[in-house]
Amino acid sequence: MDSGLGLNIFTLLFLTGTFLAALVAGLGGFAFGIVAAAVWLYILSPLQTATLIMGLGLVMQAYSVWKSRHALHWRRLTPILVGTALGVPLGVFALSHADPRYLRLGIGAVLVLFSLYGLWRPTLKPIKARAMVGDLGAGFLNGVLGGATGLAGIVAVIWCQLRGWAKDQQRAVFQPVGVATFAMSAAWLGGQGSVSREVIRLFVVALPIVLGRYVAGAQVLRQTR
Numbered sequence: 001m002d003s004g005l006g007l008n009i010f011t012l013l014f015l016t017g018t019f020l021a022a023l024v025a026g027l028g029g030f031a032f033g034i035v036a037a038a039v040w041l042y043i044l045s046p047l048q049t050a051t052l053i054m055g056l057g058l059v060m061q062a063y064s065v066w067k068s069r070h071a072l073h074w075r076r077l078t079p080i081l082v083g084t085a086l087g088v089p090l091g092v093f094a095l096s097h098a099d100p101r102y103l104r105l106g107i108g109a110v111l112v113l114f115s116l117y118g119l120w121r122p123t124l125k126p127i128k129a130r131a132m133v134g135d136l137g138a139g140f141l142n143g144v145l146g147g148a149t150g151l152a153g154i155v156a157v158i159w160c161q162l163r164g165w166a167k168d169q170q171r172a173v174f175q176p177v178g179v180a181t182f183a184m185s186a187a188w189l190g191g192q193g194s195v196s197r198e199v200i201r202l203f204v205v206a207l208p209i210v211l212g213r214y215v216a217g218a219q220v221l222r223q224t225r
Contacts, residue, residue, distance in 0.1 A: 013043050014202065015209065018056075022210040025060055032057050033151045034114065037107055044202075046103035046149070050095055051189055051199050053150030056210050058182035065179050071172045076165075079132055080156065080177050083139020084146070085184060091147020092188040098148075107149050114154050126164020134159070143181060147188065152181035 017039025025032035033053040040049045065072075095103070127134065138159035146152035156177040160170035189195055 010043050013039055014206075018206045018209050022056075022060070022212075025057075032060060033149075034111060034154075037149070037151065038111060041104055041107060046100050046107060047095055047194060048196070048199050048202070049107075050148070050150035051186070051195055052203060052206065054152070054182045054186045054189070055199075055203050056206060057150070057152065058179060058186060059207065060210060061175055061179045061182065065176045068172060068175070071168070072176060073169070073172060076135075076169075076173055077176060079135035080139035080142070080159070080173065081180055083136040083141075084143035084177060084181050085139075087140040087143025087145075088147040088181060088184045089188060091144040091149070092185055092192075094144075094148040096189070096192065096194055103148070107151070110145070110149065110151060110154065117158065124162060127162055128164060131163070139177070142177060143184070146178075146181035147185045150182075150185070152185070153178035 017036050020039070021032045021034075021036035024035050036053055036056075037049055040052065044052070138155055142152070142155035142159075145155055153174045156174040157170070160173050165173070186195075
């Protein structure tokens with residue numbers, strides 16, 4: 001599809017996906033990549049989609065994490081971050097070398113499964129013990145998935161729920177884990193020269209929309225609390 005940013009179907013889909021993703025992320029503090037990927041994958045390659053999600057997600061989530069930095073629980077975060085650091089290189093390798101058709105199918109399957117999980121939301125006994133191995137494993141899977149798709153927080157969100165933590169405690173874990181995953185993945189992609197000029201151009205176009213809609217969504221969320 002023609003990726004020129006004139007008045008065409010590409011521009012409409014790209015800007016619509018960007019707007020909706022930023023608005024949802026501003027309201028919920030999560031799901032930017034999920035909403036964006038659902039639209040962008042129709043017009044962009046998996047590599048372009050993941051790179052944009054990483055860059056824009058990093059910009060949005062980093063500010064939120066900075067504001068809540070005093071609430072971060074480093075004993076909870078550290079093993080998940082270590083696992084993530086180990087998983088990201090494998091995910092980025094898959095993103096850079098796998099067949100884009102299979103990546104599209106894989107990302108689509110992840111989106112469907114996570115949506116079903118969110119609707120079903122099974123009631124499971126919380127994991128209360130200090131599950132160090134589980135934290136490392138969840139971080140590793142989060143790193144692999146985030147590096148391969150840009151969906152940097154899905155595994156972390158599910159794991160936080162399984163741990164039985166309160167919502168504020170969950171947010172204080174999955175948001176910084178998402179930021180770290182975005183940053184590490186972007187660094188690996190940039191280091192191997194996988195960030196194209198086209199992606200940089202789209203990033204510049206999307207950034208004002210993302211910041212404006214994210215701030216607006218966050219203000220609505222604060223007013224409703």
